[in-house]
Amino acid sequence: xxxxxxxxxxxxxxxxxxxxxxxxxxxxxxxxxxxxxxxxxxxxxxxxxxxxxxxxxxxxxxxxxxxxxxxxxxxxxxxxxxxxxxxxxxxxxxxxxxxxxxxxxxxxxxxxxxxxxxxxxxxxxxxxxxxxxxxxxxxxxxxxxxxxxxxxxxxxxxxxxxxxxxxxxxxxxxxxxxxxxxxxxxxxxxxxxxxxxxxxxxxxxxxxxxxxxxxxxxxxxxxxxxxxxxxxxxxxxxxxxxxxxxxxxxxxxxxxxxxxxxxxxxxxxxxxxxxxxxxxxxxxxxxxxxxxxxxxxxxxxxxxxxxxxxxxxxxxxxxxxxxxxxxxxxxxxxxxxxxxxxxxxxxxxxxxxxxxxxxxxxxxxxxxxxxxxxxxxxxxxxxxxxxxxxxxxxxxxxxxxx
Amino acid sequence: xxxxxxxxxxxxxxxxxxxxxxxxxxxxxxxxxxxxxxxxxxxxxxxxxxxxxxxxxxxxxxxxxxxxxxxxxxxxxxxxxxxxxxxxxxxxxxxxxxxxxxxxxxxxxxxxxxxxxxxxxxxxxxxxxxxxxxxxxxxxxxxxxxxxxxxxxxxxxxxxxxxxxxxxxxxxxxxxxxxxxxxxxxxxxxxxxxxxxxxxxxxxxxxxxxxxxxxxxxxxxxxxxxxxxxxxxxxxxxxxxxxxxxxxxxxxxxxxxxxxxxxxxxxxxxxxxxxxxxxxxxxxxxxxxxxxxxxxxxxxxxxxxxxxxxxxxxxxxxxxxxxxxxxxxxxxxxxxxxxxxxxxxxxxxxxxxxxxxxxxxx
Numbered sequence: 001x002x003x004x005x006x007x008x009x010x011x012x013x014x015x016x017x018x019x020x021x022x023x024x025x026x027x028x029x030x031x032x033x034x035x036x037x038x039x040x041x042x043x044x045x046x047x048x049x050x051x052x053x054x055x056x057x058x059x060x061x062x063x064x065x066x067x068x069x070x071x072x073x074x075x076x077x078x079x080x081x082x083x084x085x086x087x088x089x090x091x092x093x094x095x096x097x098x099x100x101x102x103x104x105x106x107x108x109x110x111x112x113x114x115x116x117x118x119x120x121x122x123x124x125x126x127x128x129x130x131x132x133x134x135x136x137x138x139x140x141x142x143x144x145x146x147x148x149x150x151x152x153x154x155x156x157x158x159x160x161x162x163x164x165x166x167x168x169x170x171x172x173x174x175x176x177x178x179x180x181x182x183x184x185x186x187x188x189x190x191x192x193x194x195x196x197x198x199x200x201x202x203x204x205x206x207x208x209x210x211x212x213x214x215x216x217x218x219x220x221x222x223x224x225x226x227x228x229x230x231x232x233x234x235x236x237x238x239x240x241x242x243x244x245x246x247x248x249x250x251x252x253x254x255x256x257x258x259x260x261x262x263x264x265x266x267x268x269x270x271x272x273x274x275x276x277x278x279x280x281x282x283x284x285x286x287x288x289x290x291x292x293x294x295x296x297x298x299x300x301x302x303x304x305x306x307x308x309x310x311x312x313x314x315x316x317x318x319x320x321x322x323x324x325x326x327x328x329x330x331x332x333x334x335x336x337x338x339x340x341x342x343x344x345x346x347x348x349x350x351x352x353x354x355x356x357x358x359x360x361x362x363x364x365x366x367x368x369x370x371x372x373x374x375x376x377x378x379x380x381x382x383x384x385x386x387x388x389x390x391x392x393x394x395x396x397x398x399x400x401x402x
Numbered sequence: 403x404x405x406x407x408x409x410x411x412x413x414x415x416x417x418x419x420x421x422x423x424x425x426x427x428x429x430x431x432x433x434x435x436x437x438x439x440x441x442x443x444x445x446x447x448x449x450x451x452x453x454x455x456x457x458x459x460x461x462x463x464x465x466x467x468x469x470x471x472x473x474x475x476x477x478x479x480x481x482x483x484x485x486x487x488x489x490x491x492x493x494x495x496x497x498x499x500x501x502x503x504x505x506x507x508x509x510x511x512x513x514x515x516x517x518x519x520x521x522x523x524x525x526x527x528x529x530x531x532x533x534x535x536x537x538x539x540x541x542x543x544x545x546x547x548x549x550x551x552x553x554x555x556x557x558x559x560x561x562x563x564x565x566x567x568x569x570x571x572x573x574x575x576x577x578x579x580x581x582x583x584x585x586x587x588x589x590x591x592x593x594x595x596x597x598x599x600x601x602x603x604x605x606x607x608x609x610x611x612x613x614x615x616x617x618x619x620x621x622x623x624x625x626x627x628x629x630x631x632x633x634x635x636x637x638x639x640x641x642x643x644x645x646x647x648x649x650x651x652x653x654x655x656x657x658x659x660x661x662x663x664x665x666x667x668x669x670x671x672x673x674x675x676x677x678x679x680x681x682x683x684x685x686x687x688x689x690x691x692x693x694x695x696x697x698x699x700x701x702x703x704x705x706x707x708x709x710x711x712x713x714x715x716x717x718x719x720x721x722x723x724x725x726x727x728x729x730x731x732x733x734x735x736x737x738x739x740x741x742x743x744x745x746x747x748x749x750x751x752x753x754x755x756x757x758x759x760x761x762x763x764x
Binding site: 268269271272277281282283289290292293294296297298300301302304305307308311312322325328329382384385386388389392393394395396397398 | 404405646649650657658660661663666667669670671673674677678679680681682684685703706707755756758759760762763764
């Protein structure tokens with residue numbers, strides 16, 4: 001069993017509790033995190049105050065170095081902050097792709113100047129980032145991307161198209177993979193940063209099957225990026241991208257255990273409500289019951305594995321190839337859960353909008369559809385299986401995906 | 403792999419090196435081919451006992467090392483890798499648990515030291531039919547005499563003492579019966595996995611009650627189930643690794659078959675399931691050591707998840723080896739047969755899925 005230390009940590013717990021009490025606006029207690037919503041609305045004064053307080057404190061990214069505004073806390077201290085936030089009914093207002101993927105990657109690969117410029121605004125929640133990776137012709141085979149960046153002396157000139165750019169319509173900056181050498185595949189890719197607020201950038205949201213538009217098509221016509229915003233070496237962007245994808249996967253897999261897309265109620269209580277029970281209190285449809293049990297068992301096994309990975313990685317550095325396992329396992333249980341939810345609700349689970357359906361039922365159908373993306377984005381489940389086969393199991397690679 | 407203490411790491415390493423050197427799968431094959439009556443190699447079992455493995459969960463005052471269930475699980479996992487057959491699970495885990503949890507001082511003093519040193523073997527006799535059903539107990543004790551019949555008693559032929567579930571004057575509970583009692587008649591079963599098992603008839607055999615009633619049966623069974631799951635984990639991991647090695651050397655169509663994506667993705671699925679199953683098994687063993695109230699659900703979770711995983715991996719082992727996997731000369735068949743026997747032991751996946759849901763109230 002892990003021993004996370006004794007009295008010092010309890011002292012820190014008191015400090016964390018006190019700070020949250022002093023700074024978290026009571027009006028937001030138990031309210032959902034506005035960062036988790038797809039539509040960005042004007043934040044309330046209290047929401048803004050909470051974001052600024054957490055941003056100044058650095059506790060939105062508790063383990064990032066204090067030198068760039070982060071919390072500078074140990075893993076154990078960070079867990080205490082999270083626990084105290086939960087107890088207080090408080091959400092973490094600092095989030096998004098900057099926190100989940102770009103920040104950790106820049107901390108590893110960026111120059112001192114890049115970190116000084118780009119990390120503090122992420123810590124403070126002032127800047128939202130989007131990810132310019134996939135293209136119409138470069139999905140699972142990401143390294144075949146064509147968006148071109150030409151060296152124009154003090155800047156790069158960028159032309160091309162990205163797709164599935166999450167949240168591009170709300171983003172301030174883009175971290176983007178571009179082709180800087182057309183004679184090579186992986187070794188001709190660079191990783192650049194640029195502002196979305198420039199004339200050469202056009203964003204078109206894409207309506208999806210769930211009826212929302214979380215992803216965009218993004219067009220670059222003579223957009224520019226400063227030379228100082230090249231991350232890693234010229235033509236060395238693929239390594240940076242691979243690292244970033246590991247951070248992305250470790251973030252995405254959390255969805256399987258947490259209920260990111262899921263329902264508030266557990267499957268067994270939903271089934272009791274919609275399907276009923278027999279005289280022994282069992283869900284009366286025994287076939288459905290077995291499949292619910294399997295899903296709940298797999299969910300629990302997934303959560304136990306997440307805990308185990310955390311304990312084993314104590315003192316270790318960041319995500320590994322194991323994140324591919326976690327992404328596949330997590331998305332599998334999540335999609336199964338969404339399917340089961342619909343089945344449990346019967347025709348009530350097919351409502352699209354309007355009268356006759358509870359908000360829970362309407363959420364179920366949208367979540368079921370939206371969740372189909374999870375085994376496609378961030379590297380499809382097939383790509384994850386390729387990674388497991390090659391990097392963990394040492395089987396030969398025929399896809400030439402380095 | 404769970405985060406281990408230094409002692410646990412040493413124990414695991416010792417088990418690993420003994421198993422690999424002294425008890426590879428060829429040893430199991432030799433035992434099977436010899437038609438060993440007891441279903442295990444007595445000399446190998448004596449070596450294990452000398453290393454103290456039979457006393458890992460037994461308190462020091464009774465000659466054990468009191469290292470706990472996670473530690474014993476590490477040994478069982480290593481033994482499972484090479485399908486090493488021994489009474490460690492029946493005796494050093496299941497029977498020892500029954501005595502530790504429900505034995506009187508006299509019963510503990512009489513038997514635990516012998517179990518710890520391997521000079522006595524204990525076995526658990528619960529089921530009375532072809533399916534695990536601990537709630538169905540027809541065997542009965544009156545005036546200290548047991549009558550009834552028990553089926554598929556693991557290590558039933560080797561046992562010196564039997565821990566038997568039966569109805570007594572105070573309800574259903576566990577009873578201790580000496581196997582050499584005149585009222586005990588054992589019939590050896592020859593099973594597909596070549597392990598030791600027996601059907602046992604009791605006709606007025608002398609039976610001493612253990613204390614704890616029906617709750618004790620559940621507690622003892624949960625410990626046995628977690629132990630089987632640990633052994634299954636080792637077997638399944640080895641079955642997978644052996645298969646993976648084969649995928650890297652078998653050439654067809656001018657390339658190793660492990661370069662085919664259809665096989666790669668099935669291998670990736672197995673690896674993922676093995677990681678998940680390992681978490682469930684280690685969590686169950688750790689919960690037993692912590693005497694946590696959620697032991698029953700965590701054990702059913704582990705036995706069910708581990709059962710599904712070993713089932714899959716053992717089938718894939720035969721399939722991916724192709725024709726050679728169908729031959730008796732290859733080890734794949736051993737893992738396949740052991741998988742089904744271990745799945746059935748103390749409740750298969752269906753039993754534990756149902757139990758998991760019942761515990762949680764659905």
